[in-house]
Amino acid sequence: MLVLTRKKGQSIVIGDDIEITIADVFGDQVRLGIKAPKDVPVHRKEVYLEIKEENKKAAGTNITSFEEAYKNIKK
Amino acid sequence: MIIKTMHFGEVEIDEKSILYFDEGLPGFDNIKKYVILTGDEGMPFRWLQAVEESYPAFAIVSPFEINQNYEIDLDKATEEYLQIKEPSEVAVYSIVVIPEDITKMTANLKAPLIINTTNNKGKQMIMDNSPYQIKHYILDELIKAREAQEQGGK
Numbered sequence: 001m002l003v004l005t006r007k008k009g010q011s012i013v014i015g016d017d018i019e020i021t022i023a024d025v026f027g028d029q030v031r032l033g034i035k036a037p038k039d040v041p042v043h044r045k046e047v048y049l050e051i052k053e054e055n056k057k058a059a060g061t062n063i064t065s066f067e068e069a070y071k072n073i074k075k
Numbered sequence: 076m077i078i079k080t081m082h083f084g085e086v087e088i089d090e091k092s093i094l095y096f097d098e099g100l101p102g103f104d105n106i107k108k109y110v111i112l113t114g115d116e117g118m119p120f121r122w123l124q125a126v127e128e129s130y131p132a133f134a135i136v137s138p139f140e141i142n143q144n145y146e147i148d149l150d151k152a153t154e155e156y157l158q159i160k161e162p163s164e165v166a167v168y169s170i171v172v173i174p175e176d177i178t179k180m181t182a183n184l185k186a187p188l189i190i191n192t193t194n195n196k197g198k199q200m201i202m203d204n205s206p207y208q209i210k211h212y213i214l215d216e217l218i219k220a221r222e223a224q225e226q227g228g229k
Contacts, residue, residue: 038152041098043201047209051186051201052102054209058170058183059103059131068177 080124081132083112093126094190096197101186103131109197111135111168119217120171123188135168138184141216145207147187153200157191166190170199171213181210 006012011021018040021033034042080086094109108126119140124132138145147167149159159165167189169182184207190197 038155039098041152041201044203047185047201047203048101050209051183051199054172054183054186055100055102055133055170055199057174058133058172061134061171061173 078110078124078126079129080112080122081129082122086112086124088126092195094123094195094197096199098198100199101201106131119220121168123168123170134171134173135188136171136182136213136217138167138169138182138187140220141169141182141211141213142184145184147200147202147205149189150200150202153189153198157189157196157198158194159191160193164191164193166192169211172210178214179212180214181208182213183209184211185209 004012006022008022008025011019013019017035017037019035021035022030023033024031036042076090077085077087088110092110094111096107096109098104099106106125106128109123110126112122112124112132114120114122119136120134121136122132123135138147149165153159167187169184169187171180171182173180185205186199186201186209188197189200
């Protein structure tokens with residue numbers, strides 16, 4: 001992991017097409033500006049991890065639960 | 076072609092119905108080809124089944140059936156990536172999780188699957204700022220939807 005320090009207004013460039021700018025700093029929060037190509041997804045990490053976990057749980061849904069669930073809806 | 080499915084054994088599918096998720100799905104980056112399998116008539120759930128392997132397969136549901144007021148705004152990145160030109164081309168599904176206690180089944184309304192039915196490209200669009208939840212309880216709504224359907228038929 002590369003660790004470096006930037007001041008407000010400064011930027012970091014990743015590869016050719018990704019740029020992250022420190023837009024503002026207030027207290028323990030940092031506002032970032034992110035420029036990236038449209039096909040590169042950019043997400044808050046905790047949201048991305050939660051989606052990933054949820055997908056993994058969903059992939060494990062077994063058919064018995066599914067059939068039971070359906071019966072519950074049918075009645 | 077015949078594929079091996081997680082729940083239905085071997086199934087014959089039309090190659091033209093294969094959906095291409097070129098970015099995969101979070102947690103399943105390497106699985107890029109899926110098909111949608113329908114279960115019994117009248118079931119609100121369908122299955123998003125991987126084509127090349129029997130795992131994974133996801134139970135999916137239309138979020139508009141769960142919540143009549145569900146609205147999504149496709150972000151520009153998704154629109155361009157999937158080459159969407161008209162709203163009528165778009166199909167939306169939410170991935171469902173059915174835990175041991177089935178009354179607690181949930182659908183991910185925050186990160187719907189967006190599919191362009193014209194070119195069969197798909198992606199899971201994460202709406203960071205959306206008020207919708209990753210775990211939205213759906214049992215009550217599905218029951219209501221079913222009741223409404225039956226009422227309508229009378």
